[in-house]
Amino acid sequence: MERTPKQFMQHALDLAARGLGNVEPNPAVGAVIVKGERIIGSGWHKKFGGPHAEINALEDCKRQGNNPKGATMYVTLEPCCHFGKRGPCTDALIAAKLKRVVVATIDPYRQVNGKGVRLLRKAGIKVDVGLCWNEARLLNAPFIKFAKTGKPWITLKWAQSADGYLARTDKERWITGPKSRKDVHKLRRQVGAILVGINTVLKDDPFLTPRPAKGKKPLRIVLDNHLRIPLGCRLLRTAGKFPVLIITRNKMLQTKKAGQIISRGAQLIGCSNMKILLSELGKRGIERLLVEGGPTVISSFLKAGLADEIVVYMSPIILGAKGRAGITPIAAETILHYADIMRFGNDIRITGLTDAGIKQINLKKGMLK
Numbered sequence: 415m416e417r418t419p420k421q422f423m424q425h426a427l428d429l430a431a432r433g434l435g436n437v438e439p440n441p442a443v444g445a446v447i448v449k450g451e452r453i454i455g456s457g458w459h460k461k462f463g464g465p466h467a468e469i470n471a472l473e474d475c476k477r478q479g480n481n482p483k484g485a486t487m488y489v490t491l492e493p494c495c496h497f498g499k500r501g502p503c504t505d506a507l508i509a510a511k512l513k514r515v516v517v518a519t520i521d522p523y524r525q526v527n528g529k530g531v532r533l534l535r536k537a538g539i540k541v542d543v544g545l546c547w548n549e550a551r552l553l554n555a556p557f558i559k560f561a562k563t564g565k566p567w568i569t570l571k572w573a574q575s576a577d578g579y580l581a582r583t584d585k586e587r588w589i590t591g592p593k594s595r596k597d598v599h600k601l602r603r604q605v606g607a608i609l610v611g612i613n614t615v616l617k618d619d620p621f622l623t624p625r626p627a628k629g630k631k632p633l634r635i636v637l638d639n640h641l642r643i644p645l646g647c648r649l650l651r652t653a654g655k656f657p658v659l660i661i662t663r664n665k666m667l668q669t670k671k672a673g674q675i676i677s678r679g680a681q682l683i684g685c686s687n688m689k690i691l692l693s694e695l696g697k698r699g700i701e702r703l704l705v706e707g708g709p710t711v712i713s714s715f716l717k718a719g720l721a722d723e724i725v726v727y728m729s730p731i732i733l734g735a736k737g738r739a740g741i742t743p744i745a746a747e748t749i750l751h752y753a754d755i756m757r758f759g760n761d762i763r764i765t766g767l768t769d770a771g772i773k774q775i776n777l778k779k780g781m782l783k
Contacts, residue, residue, distance in 0.1 A: 416451055422488045423518055423546045429458040429467070430490045430553060435603040436461045438630070439701040441521070441557040443467040445489040447475055447482050447512075454480035462630075468493055468503040472510055483511040490550045492521040492543075495530040504533045514540040518550035522561040551775045552752060555767070556702035559722065559774040564696040566703040567774070568720055570712055571601065572741070573727040579737030580709050587618070593758035594727045599624045601725065606700040607633040607659075611711040612642050621648050622706070623656050633700065635659045637711065641671045645678065653679035661685050688718060713742035722771035724750060726764045752777075 430444030437459050445467040447455040455478065457470025465473070468489060475482045493503035493515070507515060515534055520543060521527060534541050551558055556567035573590045574580050582589065602608060602624035614620065615636055622634040634649055638660050643650065649658050664684030666672060675682055685691045695703060705715055715721050750766025757763075 419488070419516065419545060422446055422448055422453070423490070423516065424549075425453070425456070426467075426488045426490050427518070427546060427549055427553060429456060433459045433461070435600060437464075438462065438604055439557065439560070439606060439699065441491055441554040443489065443491045445471040445487055447471050447480075447485050447487050449480070449482070449485040454478065454485060455482065466494065466503050469506055472506060484513045486514040486516060487512055488516045488518075488545075490518045490546075491554065492517050492519070492526055492528070493530045493534070494521065494523075494526055495533050496525040502530075504530050504537075507534060508537040508539065512539055514542070516545055517541060517543045518546045519543070522558050524561070548752075548777050551777060552767075555722070555771065555775045558776075560696070560701040562774070565692050566606065566695050566700045567722050567771075568692075568703050568705060568715065569601075569605070569723045569725060570705045570715055570721045571598070571725040571727075572706070572712055573729065574740070575729050575731050575733045575737055577732045577734065577737060578740045579733045580712075580740055581617075581738045582733060582736050583738045584736050589731065589733075590727045590729045590761045591759045594729075594761040594763065597758055597763065598727070602632060602704060603630065605632050605702040605704040607635055607695060607702075608704045608706055609635040609637065609711070610705075611707040612636060612638040612640075613710065614706070614708050615643055615647055615649065617708075619644075619648050621652065621656075623652075627656070631656050632704075633657045633659055633698070635661060635695075635703075637661050637707070639663050639666070641666050641669065641675065643675065645674055650675065650678045650680055657681070659683065661691060688714070688720060692720070709739045709741055716741070716748065719768075719770055721768050722774055723765065723767050724748075727758070727761055728764065729761050 426444040426446045430442045433442040440462055444458040446453050455471045455475030457467050457474050459467045493507060495502045495504040531541050559567045572580055575589050608622045639662055641662055658680040660675060660680055660682045662684060667684050672682055751772050753766035755762055755764055
C-alpha cells in the first residue's frame with residue numbers, strides 16, 4: 415500500500431517528538447528522505463548541540479548505502495541557513511542534490527524565517543511549505559513564541575481531585591499517583607524554569623528539580639514578596655547545584671534576609687509585576703516557563719490571561735472534607751483548544767492551549783485530523 419505525503423510527514427513528526435526533553439531550547443525536528451515511495455533515510459534532532467535532523471537523515475542514507483540524489487525530504491521545520499553550533503543544513507541538502515523538500519512550517523527565528531526556503535529554491539530544489547502545519551507548530555510552540563516575542567511560553571500545571579481540590583487537609587501529600595508524578599518530571603525536563611509561590615515552599619518544601627536529576631537544570635523561581643522563604647529549605651540548601659531565583663519587592667532587596675538568601679547561592683531580584691518578570695526571563699533565555707504554584711498563583715496567571723497552555727492531572731479520588739483549596743473562579747470562561755487526554759494509572763491528564771497560546775503560534779483554523 416502506497417503511503418501518502420501526509421503519512422511521510424507524520425512519520426517525521428513522530429521522530430521529532432523523540433527529541434523533546436533533550437533538545438530544548440532548540441526545536442524538536444524530524445526528517446525523512448523518500449525515493450520511489452520508499453523511505454531511504456530518516457533522522458531527528460537528538461540532543462542540544464548535536465547534528466540537526468536533516469544531517470542525521472542524510473547520514474542514515476549513507477549508512478544504508480542509499481543515494482539521496484533526486485529524492486524528496488520531508489522535514490518538520492524549515493532547514494537552517496546560518497552558522498550556529500553546526501553549519502547550515504541548506505548547504506548539506508543542496509550538496510546532496512535533493513529534488514524536492516517538503517517543509518511543515520517556517521522557522522520564525524530571525525536568522526532563518528523563510529531564508530532557508532529561498533536558498534533551496536535558488537539552488538533549483540522544489541520546496542513546498544505547509545503540510546501538517548498545525549501539528550508542527552504545536553510540537554514546537556514554546557520555540558515559536560520565544561522566537562517571535564522574546565518571552566517564554568507559559569504552561570500552567572496542577573493536580574486535583576475529582577471534586578476539584580488541589581490540596582489535602584490530612585498528612586497525605588499526594589493527590590495523584592506515581593505514574594502521573596513521573597510524567598511531571600518528564601515535563602520538567604522540557605522547560606527552562608519552574609515557578610511556584612511562597613506558600614508552596616512553606617507547605618511542601620519542594621526541590622522543584624526533574625528526577626532523576628540529569629542533564630539540564632531548570633531555573634527554580636519563587637514568588638516571595640516579603641522574603642518568607644526559610645533559610646534551611648530544600649531550595650536554598652541546593653542552590654549551589656541547581657539555580658534558584660527569588661522574586662520579591664524592591665524594598666526587600668536591602669534587608670538582612672536578602673543578604674542571607676544571596677549568601678546561600680540564590681539570585682534575588684525586585685519586580686513590580688508579572689509582565690516585567692516575563693520580559694526578564696526572556697532576556698535570560700528562558701523559552702518555556704512551567705508554573706506549578708498553588709491555587710493563588712495559578713488563579714493569578716489565569717486572570718491575567720498569561721497562560722498559553724494548561725496541563726491538569728486529575729485523580730478519581732473524591733476528597734470531600736479532606737480537600738483544601740481549589741482554583742479561584744475567573745471572570746471569563748477558558749476553553750482549551752487542541753485538547754488531549756491521556757491516562758496515567760488511575761489518573762487522567764488533560765492538556766490544551768488557551769486562546770492566547772493559539773494566537774502566539776499562528777495556527778490555521780480547524781482541528782487536527
